[in-house]
Amino acid sequence: MKQLWTGRFSKQIDKKTNDFNSSISFDSRMFKEDIDGSIAHATMLGKCGIITDEDCKKIVEGLKQIKDEIINGKLEIDMTAEDIHTFIEGELTSRIGDAGKRLHTARSRNDQVALDIRLYLKKECDEVVNQIKELVNVLADKAEEYSQTVMPGYTHLQRAQPIVFGHHLLAYAEMFLRDISRIEDAKNRMNYSPLGSGALAGTTYPIDRAYSAELMGFAGYTNNSLDGVSDRDFCIELSSALSLVMVHLSRFSEEIIMWCSWEFKFIELDDAFSTGSSIMPQKKNPDIAELVRGKSGRVFGDLMTLLTVMKGIPLAYNKDMQEDKEAVFDAIDTVKMCLTAFIPMIDTMTVLPQNMRKAAAGGFINATDCADFLVSKGLPFRDAYKATGELVAICIEKGLTLETLPVEEYKKVCDLFDDGVYEAINLEKCVNDRTPVGAPSPSNVKNQAKRIKDIVK
Numbered sequence: 001m002k003q004l005w006t007g008r009f010s011k012q013i014d015k016k017t018n019d020f021n022s023s024i025s026f027d028s029r030m031f032k033e034d035i036d037g038s039i040a041h042a043t044m045l046g047k048c049g050i051i052t053d054e055d056c057k058k059i060v061e062g063l064k065q066i067k068d069e070i071i072n073g074k075l076e077i078d079m080t081a082e083d084i085h086t087f088i089e090g091e092l093t094s095r096i097g098d099a100g101k102r103l104h105t106a107r108s109r110n111d112q113v114a115l116d117i118r119l120y121l122k123k124e125c126d127e128v129v130n131q132i133k134e135l136v137n138v139l140a141d142k143a144e145e146y147s148q149t150v151m152p153g154y155t156h157l158q159r160a161q162p163i164v165f166g167h168h169l170l171a172y173a174e175m176f177l178r179d180i181s182r183i184e185d186a187k188n189r190m191n192y193s194p195l196g197s198g199a200l201a202g203t204t205y206p207i208d209r210a211y212s213a214e215l216m217g218f219a220g221y222t223n224n225s226l227d228g229v230s231d232r233d234f235c236i237e238l239s240s241a242l243s244l245v246m247v248h249l250s251r252f253s254e255e256i257i258m259w260c261s262w263e264f265k266f267i268e269l270d271d272a273f274s275t276g277s278s279i280m281p282q283k284k285n286p287d288i289a290e291l292v293r294g295k296s297g298r299v300f301g302d303l304m305t306l307l308t309v310m311k312g313i314p315l316a317y318n319k320d321m322q323e324d325k326e327a328v329f330d331a332i333d334t335v336k337m338c339l340t341a342f343i344p345m346i347d348t349m350t351v352l353p354q355n356m357r358k359a360a361a362g363g364f365i366n367a368t369d370c371a372d373f374l375v376s377k378g379l380p381f382r383d384a385y386k387a388t389g390e391l392v393a394i395c396i397e398k399g400l401t402l403e404t405l406p407v408e409e410y411k412k413v414c415d416l417f418d419d420g421v422y423e424a425i426n427l428e429k430c431v432n433d434r435t436p437v438g439a440p441s442p443s444n445v446k447n448q449a450k451r452i453k454d455i456v457k
């Protein structure tokens with residue numbers, strides 16, 4: 001397909017160079033947005049008397065027809081076209097003649113492509129936010145179900161203090177809620193139409209930018225024509241927000257992988273979301289979680305690509321900016337794909353509360369509560385801490401736990417101890433008493449799960 005700019009050239013572009021220069025292989029996915037943007041532009045041109053009502057009608061009808069035909073497979077996109085904008089305009093002109101050639105009045109591909117990406121990414125933001133909401137909802141459901149399931153909380157991957165499994169899951173829900181707000185925030189900032197910025201310097205035609213922006217559902221229009229065509233902050237912001245989604249999914253995946261191991265066995269993944277080994281018949285591997293963890297690298301790479309593409313280019317449009325699309329599309333595709341596999345994997349996993357309880361019983365995770373018992377008897381915390389440390393050393397030496405250590409041993413270390421200590425270090429009590437806001441008591445976890453579900457409803 002012929003380029004839009006052949007007028008001043010005496011030769012065709014070199015074939016291989018055309019492939020190099022072309023973006024249709026990756027921008028054809030924006031055909032709907034390109035057409036919707038052109039319909040709004042033509043409607044605005046008609047309303048402002050820049051083209052006739054008759055031409056406007058022909059253009060709008062022609063574009064609608066092209067869109068329908070691409071959707072239902074009747075019209076194939078010509079992959080030799082320079083880009084999707086060239087293809088749609090060429091196809092329109094071949095169908096309706098001169099009216100089609102009037103579509104590009106008061107417009108450039110520079111504001112057109114800036115517009116198309118915004119329209120496309122706005123829609124993608126909604127889709128990915130919906131997926132994250134679904135994940136948050138699954139986490140909140142599971143948190144309610146396991147609001148009483150005691151497990152060890154860790155620092156340095158060492159058993160530290162008792163929590164419940166629901167609380168652990170809701171920590172991830174909080175991260176994903178922040179992700180939602182970041183993506184929505186990025187969407188709000190991309191919600192301004194650059195159409196009318198022209199190539200860089202706006203236009204002399206009496207266009208109505210507010211009208212075309214409104215037709216396309218934007219909150220308004222961009223205020224500087226140079227910025228309108230050369231801003232890709234919104235691609236970077238979105239990729240950055242998506243990178244954080246991947247950080248969260250990757251950390252979560254890492255825990256899933258650990259929890260599935262025989263060393264932990266806190267959960268078991270459903271067969272439908274696990275894989276086997278070609279040689280070791282016993283293996284059941286958490287490949288999905290590993291792949292999510294691995295794919296985080298791509299999305300960080302996409303962010304780095306965008307930052308690097310943009311950092312050194314002068315105003316306004318430069319062809320470097322064509323590199324924006326593959327990066328930001330890959331970031332969004334990857335996150336959506338990861339979520340598509342990750343959500344049902346979490347939803348169908350089997351939780352093994354007994355194993356969590358066993359691990360919780362083993363690592364002296366109630367030592368802080370033991371010290372707090374002495375504090376309740378009037379001992380300063382630092383002294384209580386030291387006494388409890390001695391008790392832990394005695395337990396390790398004798399192969400006992402704080403629960404099984406006789407009270408006489410306690411009294412030898414500190415005479416403030418009595419039988420009440422056993423109740424104070426009971427793991428269920430330890431979590432039940434953690435009631436201040438944000439702490440893991442089962443009642444807090446249930447309330448938080450409800451609050452979170454209301455947010456994503």
Ligand code: ARG
Nearest residue numbers: 023083109110113317321322
């Ligand atoms: N395919 C181009 C891109 O994606 C469209 C804009 C072309 N503009 C230009 N001045 N060559 O960036």
